[in-house]
Amino acid sequence: MKQNSxxxxxxxxxxxxxxxxxxxxxxxxxxxQLGTAISITLMHIPVILVTVIAGIVPGIAVGLVFxxxxxxxxxxxxxAAGPFFLNPLVSVVPRxxxxxxxxxxxxxxxxxxxxxxxxxxxxxxxxxxxxxxxxVMGAIFLLYQDIFMxxxxxxxEKLGFTSGSISGGKAFLAVIATTMIxxxxxxxxxxxxxxxxxxxxxxxANSRKSKISKLE
Numbered sequence: 001m002k003q004n005s006x007x008x009x010x011x012x013x014x015x016x017x018x019x020x021x022x023x024x025x026x027x028x029x030x031x032x033q034l035g036t037a038i039s040i041t042l043m044h045i046p047v048i049l050v051t052v053i054a055g056i057v058p059g060i061a062v063g064l065v066f067x068x069x070x071x072x073x074x075x076x077x078x079x080a081a082g083p084f085f086l087n088p089l090v091s092v093v094p095r096x097x098x099x100x101x102x103x104x105x106x107x108x109x110x111x112x113x114x115x116x117x118x119x120x121x122x123x124x125x126x127x128x129x130x131x132x133x134x135x136v137m138g139a140i141f142l143l144y145q146d147i148f149m150x151x152x153x154x155x156x157e158k159l160g161f162t163s164g165s166i167s168g169g170k171a172f173l174a175v176i177a178t179t180m181i182x183x184x185x186x187x188x189x190x191x192x193x194x195x196x197x198x199x200x201x202x203x204x205a206n207s208r209k210s211k212i213s214k215l216e
Contacts (some may be wrong), residue, residue: 002158017062045190047066051103
């Protein structure tokens with residue numbers, strides 16, 4: 001009975017967060033616009049939440065939905081809006097892989113006796129957001145290095161890199177640094193705040209139910 005209940009719970013969470021992921025992908029709700037230059041994406045957060053709430057399999061499933069939504073959105077809006085994301089190796093695969101990192105960090109911290117689950121979830125959210133960025137940017141960099149570097153050369157040179165030094169590992173680190181400076185840290189902050197709020201509410205509700213059941 002417990003196994004069926006757990007399976008039903010995971011299926012329900014997968015459905016709920018898949019629907020939320022689709023909603024964020026196809027509406028402006030998936031972005032927070034700060035001024036004209038900075039946009040914070042929230043579309044990876046449902047994947048993080050379902051991973052820490054329901055486990056790695058629902059996380060990968062919702063990551064697949066997130067990736068497919070990104071791919072379909074790119075097709076619908078035209079390749080010019082995000083040509084790299086027409087490739088499933090960029091739009092889908094990284095979104096299925098980063099919940100594995102979220103789950104690993106969350107599980108590792110939960111193995112520490114009396115370590116608060118909310119902190120575990122928050123740290124996992126921060127790590128997951130960063131790893132999501134690295135995986136997506138890394139896929140673009142590996143598959144479309146020449147095109148990508150041509151598009152962002154000016155931004156990277158503002159960080160102090162000369163044209164001759166923009167190659168290989170240094171170039172990729174410069175790309176990640178640029179992403180973190182522009183919107184990466186804000187995306188991490190948003191993921192941590194929302195994850196802490198949602199998981200805190202769920203853990204508190206579960207704790208109250210547990211106390212009530214003991215009294216009964």
